[in-house]
Amino acid sequence: MRDRVSQVPGYPDEKQFQGFIRRRRRRGAMWRTLFLIATSVGIVVLSALLLNILDDSFGYVAVKNEIEPAALLATYAPKRLPMERGGADYQILRELSRDVQVQILRDHLSQGLIRRLESEQPLDQRSQEELGDLIIERVVEPHFLASWSLFDSVFHRARIKAEVAEMDGASLRFYSWLNPKFVVSPQSSHPEFAGIRTAILGSLWVVAITILFSLPVGVAAAIYLEEYGQKGRLNDLIETNINNLAGVPSIIYGLLGLAIFVRALQPLTGGSLFGIGDATTNNGRTIISAGLTLGLLILPIIIINAREAIRAVPQGIRQASYGLGATRWQTVWHHVLPNAMPGILTGSILAISRAFGETAPLVVIGASAFIIRDPDGPFSKFTTMTIQIYQWTARPQAEFRHLAAAGIIVLLALLLGLNATAIWLRNRYQRSY
């Protein structure tokens, strides 16, 4: 082989050729290193982000109780003492018998507050869990005097302990900001009790409206453009425009939604046309406005993905269908759509997870900054998880930053769930033709 290389005219001789090979390999190795660095940068950035979120989601807090759980137990259930340290004392309050719990509440709360609570739901009809929570919230009344990140909690324990020892009546606890109560509690101005439930429900409502609007419209438009529309200049023009719309910044869609859904269609989106909603929601800043705006935002993406999926259905299947005397509609309905469906769904779920994570247009539409009541329909005020996280990070108190971190974890979990569904659907229905 060596001889052959050196003998072929026009090619470098043996020695030059060896050097040439070395240079080529060096260049290849250089590029490989560059690609590796690029990948590492991505991994490092992603890890930093995740670590930062985790760092804020767990850590020590200095808690000061108005009344110590131990003191309550000493009075009402001395048998429960002595109790373990840590969060277990709160749990014991939830496990007391309901008679004792009601007694504690009656002894410590004002007459007026008791009356109000009774009118919401009589105390004896509430569950142990509810009564326990009520005691913690109204009687024990824990306040977070200070909070620390996970990193500090692990590496500067001694310093933190010293600081807390100087605080009057404070005890140190390791607290997970992400906990079951956080997920099921509504908004609150007290970080000790604030949760993300209203925001989760708001997000789900908004995304439900988004799906109901954009999926049928988007798929129908894609079917028309692919299967019915005449190929020509008009079709090209429409395609170009849809592609451009997919790249329009989301804030622009927010302005569009503000002009159309919030302002122009106010009677419709506020619900006053249907006699629903109260004066505060009649301004059109409602779930339906937000859902439709996000629907417009992802409509081009859904159309593009659906067209792609429809185009990927082999022409042979259409021909076979027409060859049997099927009409265009029968061909589309029985063959094109079922075979394109996995692709359409995959693309749509990715578009929906984009809608799930949108914030900017919702700020423009006017998502509520603070809302305690669960949204109860398309015409109610709303907040979403992204808005909630944004609001929390904007607060001065450090505790809300921890809440935002916990909220981000919940949001990421939901988005990962959506993407996993998309991958699962793709793998499950992938066909070989």
Add this chain to the structure above:
Amino acid sequence: MPDILTLPRPSAPSISANGERYAITAENLNVYYGAFQAVRDINLKIERQKITALIGPSGCGKSTVLRSFNRMNDLIPVARTEGRVMFHGKNIYDADVDPVEVRRRVGMVFQKPNPFPKSIYENVAWGARINGYRGDLDALVEQSLRQAALWDEVKDKLHQSGYSLSGGQQQRLCIARAIAVQPEIILMDEPASALDPIATLRIEELMRELRKEYTIIVVTHNMQQAARVSDYTAFFTVDEHRTGYLAEYGPTTELFTNPRQKITEDYITGRFG
């Protein structure tokens, strides 16, 4: 198996009630793709219940002519057809003719086996169902699969995917699917070109069997196949504008043993093409 031929068929006699001898005829047929003329002045009378082979070099328009018999060219946006294709005394390109109706009566089998991604049963039953068939579907599926010589191989796995079959079986499934809507004519566009020699042989046997009931028009690249299987052969070639035309048409034995045209002789003896 006389029982497989018992279902009523729209046109049983070889000469129809109004005395037509031919199954379908092309008269002065011209097909254009945009500005390009694909074929010109085709006059072709297809005999009833015979196999007619369309042969010729690549790009000579034989597939175009085949597809014009059931208006499949309509699906190509730039295609335009002039002239007439007479079917039961009616030009199928008349404005009042629905191509859907034409395609139900003139079925088609394609070059690459293209079963639907459904079960074997559904592949056969679907065409009948969408065309409003009200009889016993199970019987129709069995009859169609028997006619396509596939029944014995698939009768135990009717609900498996059509894609679980081998290529040759898939093509016979496509033939069964075409038969199930009870067409009068079956168009076959190089039905065996994607198959191995043994599967090809089976398709050819099947075609000869189907000839008893159906008129078959088959496009083939394979001259031996045309000689083996067909009763009539139409030889197409291209002129200097790359437009296809019908050079010679006649009974297969005559055309292969005693071609009238020099160009036909050159082609069938392998001197060009």
